[in-house]
Structures are given as structure tokens and as C-alpha cells.
Amino acid sequence: MKIGNLIDAFQPARGAPPKTLAAFLDWCLAGAWPMLFLAAAFSALAGGMEAGTAFILGLVIDTALASGPEQFFTTGNILVIIGALGFFLILRPVLFGLSAASNAIIVQPNVNPLVLSRLNRWTLGQSVRFFDDDFAGRIAQKQMQTASAVTSVATEVINVVAFALASLAGSLALLGAIDLRITLLFAAWLVGYFALIRWFLPRIRERSGERAGARAMVSGQVVDTITNIKTVKLFAHASHEERSAQDAMADFRVAALYLGYLSATFRFCLMALAGLLPVLLIGATLLLWRAGSASEGDIVAAGAVSIRIAQMTGWVSFTLMAIYSNVGEIENGMKTLTRPDRVEDRDAAKTLAVSAGEIAFDSVGFAYGRDVGGIRNVSLTIKPGEKLGIVGASGAGKSTLVSLLLRLYEGEEGDILIDGQNIAAVTQDSLRSQIGMVTQETAMFNRSARENILYGRPEANEAELIAAAKQAEAHEFILDLEDGQGRRGYDAYLGERGVKLSGGQRQRIALARAILKDAPILIMDEATSALDSEVEALIQAALERVMEGKTVLAIAHRLSTLSEMDRIIVMEQGQIAEMGSHAELLASGGLYAQFWARQSGGFICTDDDEGSAAAE
Numbered sequence: 001m002k003i004g005n006l007i008d009a010f011q012p013a014r015g016a017p018p019k020t021l022a023a024f025l026d027w028c029l030a031g032a033w034p035m036l037f038l039a040a041a042f043s044a045l046a047g048g049m050e051a052g053t054a055f056i057l058g059l060v061i062d063t064a065l066a067s068g069p070e071q072f073f074t075t076g077n078i079l080v081i082i083g084a085l086g087f088f089l090i091l092r093p094v095l096f097g098l099s100a101a102s103n104a105i106i107v108q109p110n111v112n113p114l115v116l117s118r119l120n121r122w123t124l125g126q127s128v129r130f131f132d133d134d135f136a137g138r139i140a141q142k143q144m145q146t147a148s149a150v151t152s153v154a155t156e157v158i159n160v161v162a163f164a165l166a167s168l169a170g171s172l173a174l175l176g177a178i179d180l181r182i183t184l185l186f187a188a189w190l191v192g193y194f195a196l197i198r199w200f201l202p203r204i205r206e207r208s209g210e211r212a213g214a215r216a217m218v219s220g221q222v223v224d225t226i227t228n229i230k231t232v233k234l235f236a237h238a239s240h241e242e243r244s245a246q247d248a249m250a251d252f253r254v255a256a257l258y259l260g261y262l263s264a265t266f267r268f269c270l271m272a273l274a275g276l277l278p279v280l281l282i283g284a285t286l287l288l289w290r291a292g293s294a295s296e297g298d299i300v301a302a303g304a305v306s307i308r309i310a311q312m313t314g315w316v317s318f319t320l321m322a323i324y325s326n327v328g329e330i331e332n333g334m335k336t337l338t339r340p341d342r343v344e345d346r347d348a349a350k351t352l353a354v355s356a357g358e359i360a361f362d363s364v365g366f367a368y369g370r371d372v373g374g375i376r377n378v379s380l381t382i383k384p385g386e387k388l389g390i391v392g393a394s395g396a397g398k399s400t401l402v403s404l405l406l407r408l409y410e411g412e413e414g415d416i417l418i419d420g421q422n423i424a425a426v427t428q429d430s431l432r433s434q435i436g437m438v439t440q441e442t443a444m445f446n447r448s449a450r451e452n453i454l455y456g457r458p459e460a461n462e463a464e465l466i467a468a469a470k471q472a473e474a475h476e477f478i479l480d481l482e483d484g485q486g487r488r489g490y491d492a493y494l495g496e497r498g499v500k501l502s503g504g505q506r507q508r509i510a511l512a513r514a515i516l517k518d519a520p521i522l523i524m525d526e527a528t529s530a531l532d533s534e535v536e537a538l539i540q541a542a543l544e545r546v547m548e549g550k551t552v553l554a555i556a557h558r559l560s561t562l563s564e565m566d567r568i569i570v571m572e573q574g575q576i577a578e579m580g581s582h583a584e585l586l587a588s589g590g591l592y593a594q595f596w597a598r599q600s601g602g603f604i605c606t607d608d609d610e611g612s613a614a615a616e
Helices: 023-028 032-067 075-124 128-132 138-177 180-227 229-234 238-290 296-337 398-405 430-434 449-454 462-471 475-479 501-517 533-547 582-590 593-597
Strands: 359-366 377-382 387-391 412-420 435-438 521-527 549-557 567-572 575-580
Touching: 023 075, 023 138, 023 296, 032 075, 032 138, 032 296, 032 412, 075 138, 075 296, 138 180, 138 238, 180 229, 180 238, 180 296, 229 238, 238 296, 359 398, 377 398, 377 412, 377 575, 387 398, 398 521, 398 549, 435 501, 449 462, 449 501, 462 475, 462 501, 475 501, 501 533, 549 575, 567 582, 567 593, 575 582, 575 593, 582 593
Parallel strands: 387 549, 387 567, 435 521, 521 549
Antiparallel strands: 359 377, 359 412, 567 575
16 A cells, blocks of 8 residues: 555544534544544654754763874774764654654544535535535635634644644753752743733734734635626626625734734744743853862753754744644634535435436425525425426526425425335435436536536436437537637537526527436426527427426416426426416416416516515
8 A cells, every 4th residue: 555545545534523622623533533633643753853862962072082082083982983874864864754754644634524524515415505505715725724724723833833842852851860859940941932822812813813814805806806807898887896805804813913913912922932942051050060069061952952852942833823823724614515405315215216307395394494584385296207397586486496395405394205215204205316407597617518507417418419419409600619718519608607608509509418317307497598599499399309208397488488397397496386288277367367467578577576586
């Protein structure tokens, strides 16, 4: 096994991420602990070499003074000379090399992807509401920041804390060998050092968390603006967006300044304390030497140790500040990412098996946790192969009904069954694999046209891919595509959210994706809304072929697209107000007939809609 593979960088985590710091770190690093302890042991052995270096120097000085210039390089001192050479040329380099290799090869390259993959896997499992309630850029930033912070804490504890503690332990032992009083003096200095750290670091941790939150808000604001850059330009609001970004940046600047003031004060106090250590230890050893209780080598050893620890104090303090800053980042990331807002598979969830495609809503209710909105007491059975049209003004509950069928939200009341199987008792992946969907807001990845279509069925071959594109009337325009990197046709990238395509082109690629998926249940949410009349007429026959033998739910404001449905339901205020065929509903003179009479350009236009429509 290669040394770089001693940590499985993509090992899944167990359970949900905890909400306390120690437990959260354990969740992030589970599986890597043996190698982390091994790396810490190598670092501690290397740290112990600091005291060993001072001891060897003192021994060589004492031996040289005792032997004199002419007698030093003789057989009587051969063991001292060989021991010193072996220490500096073999033992010390090997231990430092092992420490560096374990950290740089085993730990650092693996811990970051280990933590990031776990956070990403957990985040992907959050409900749609989790993403609706936050900036996409902020969520992504929090994943990256938290993974980076956990990695930094792990590596710095190994590199610095284990090294420094071993150095201090070795130094205490060395000074104790010289004189217990010097050891007590060093211990008193350590008390002051740790007291200073204990006072400053929790405050640095708190202010670092505030800075992390402010920085994530800057990222979220900037990404939100860039994502909607066309809207910004169309409404000439660049200055408004700039002010919003600057307000977020100003908050980040203030948070960074507060942390900076505290950090600078901490560093100054530590440097002053570090400067005191050589004065205390060398001065005390000189006094002992004058009294005949210490040798010249002891002076060298005490001086080497004190100067090295004084130098290390700045390094350690800087690292401890970074560790506590990263702890603040981790805690801030925990608050953002571990919030439970999920639709979970049950422990005994089964794979959905669709044999016919019957869908039954049994007294289903859902209001997004509120008292109003959503749907109430909906009971409906859609027969296998039936084509159901769904009509209603904005906010009537159409999209909520479809979202519950897809189990994007956990239902609050009632049950939804497919071929007699409660969708709450099957795995979400198996449920959604049996449902094809084309939405009004077409989702495109900034990947090639081929990858976007194959998202419907990744294992499909090239012939199946092209056949689906042709059915969706997308093949011809795809062949004419070319991106900024010179990639053409099906290899051309579509830009973020498909911005390089027109609305109709995006819709046709989405249709090709659904055609390729060939699921037994098909949902069309304004599937042809972005198509002009000519293109819609071209693909209407293809859509009819695609719908053949499938259970279809079609949401539309353009009522003409629903006239051939087997049945149409009209929703109002979260309930089914009317149900029947196109002709039956027109003859009844109810809501559907009013929609039909009022539609302009084939779209529903009710009095409630003419203001601003509430998003479903």
C-alpha cells in the first residue's frame, strides 16, 4: 500500500454531524485518527530533539573544556564524538524527515478531501427548503472554509502543538538535570505563558467566528449578484448591488479589525514574555556556575534551550492563534451546515417498484410548517397511464402537490402511494428514478450538451442520446453550438445555468433529458412555456409519443396544452375545486371556464394574478 493511501480520503461518515465542537471534529476525522496519532508521535519525537540538541552541545562543551584543545580528538572522547555526529547527521534528520513525510504525505492531502466530502455529502442530503433559505455561494463557501479549517487544526496540532509540548517536556527534564531551581523557574514562566494564552485565545476564537460569518456573507452577496447579473444589468442596478456588496465588505472589515487589534496585543504580550525567558534561565545558570553548582556546558545547554523556546514562543503563539481562529471558523460552519432540514429515508426503506404507475393522494396536507398556504386534505387517484392536467392560479398548490410526490418535502398529513407503495417507505433515489420531469425553470449545468442530456440516463449510448435530442427538436441547434474553448456540438459547454442558450433551447434540452430517462411517470411543469408556437407544434407530436403508456401530471397556464388531457383538476387555495375533462369543465361554467374565457394569449389570468403572483 502506498503511504499516501493510509487514510481513506473518501470514507463516508457515520450518522449526522454533531453540534458540539469535539464531537463534530471526531465526526469529521473518524477513520483518520490512527494516522493522525502516528504523525503526532513523529512530531513529538522531533520536538524532543530540541532538548537533545542542547544536551549534546552542553556535553561536547564540557568534554572539550575537560580535555583541552590537544586531547579532545582522542580515543577517550570517541564515544562523545560519534554520538554527536550520529545525533546531528542521522537521528535528528531521520526523525524530522519522518515527521514532515507523515504530515505532508499522509495527513494534509487526505484530511481535506475526507472532511469536505463528508460535509458535501451531508449538505446534498438537505431538503430543498435548506437551500431556499440561504445563499448558494454562502453554503459552498462554508463547506470549503470548514473543511480547510478542520484540516488546518489537525495539521497544526500535529506540527506545532505536539512538537512544542515534547520540546517543553524535554526542556524541563534537561533543566532538572542541571538544577531543580532552574526547573522551578522555567515552570513559573510556563504558568505565565499558559495564563496569557488562556485569556487571549477564547476571545480570538469568538472574534474569528464573527469574521468567518461576515466573510461568508460577502461571498454569498457577490455570488448572488453574479448569478443574476443579467437581471442586474437589465434593471440598471449595478450601483445598488455594489452598495450591498460594500455594506457586507464593511461588516467583514470591522470584524477583521476587531480580530486584528486583539491578535496584535496578544503577539506583543507573548514576545515580551518570550524575551524574559533567556534572561531568567541564563542568568540563573550563571549564578549557579559562579557558586560552583553548574558547568560551562550547563550554561550553553540552558542558553540553547531558553533561546530556542523563546524563538518557538512566537511560532507557537502564531499557530495557536491560527488554530483558535480556525476553531471559530469550524463553529460558524457547524451552525450553517449541521442545521437539520432533511427528508430522510427510513431505516427499512425499500426500492420502489413501478409496475403500472397508479398514483394516489390520500388526505394529503402540507403548509410548509405554517398555518396558511400549501395544500389541504387533497385526495386524488391517477390511474395507470392517465394524463392529468393541473390548473390553478399562482399559489393554489399545484407545485406543492408535485413537490410532495417527488418527496422534496416531508408530508405533514396523509399518504401518497405509487402502485400501492407509500412513498415515505421507499428510498428517495428509487422514487425519483421512476419520475421524469420537465420544469418551467429549466436546470442546466455548466457542462457539455451531452452531459446535460445524459443526466437523464448516464448509461445511455450515443445513438440513444441523439435520438432523444431529435425527438425534442434539439439536435439541429446543438450541432451549431460552440463555446469559448472551441468545443463544438454535443461537446460544447452551455455556461452556468445554461446562459448561452435561449429559453426555448434550454427547454428542448430538458425535454431531451426527460425523453432519455424514459421513466414510467412524467411530470411536466409548464414544459413548453419557453417554446414559440412553431417549435411547440414541431415537438407536440413527439411529446404525445413520449407520454404514451406513461402516467402524466401536466401543470400549465396555457390551457390549450391541456385540452387533450384525460382529466383536468382545478386547484384553489390548496384544494381541488373542480375535476373533469376539458369539455366537461367548460360546460360546468366554473373556475376552469372562467380561466378559459379570461386567458390572454392562451394563459390563465385571474384577478388574483394581475398583481404580483405569489411563488409556489
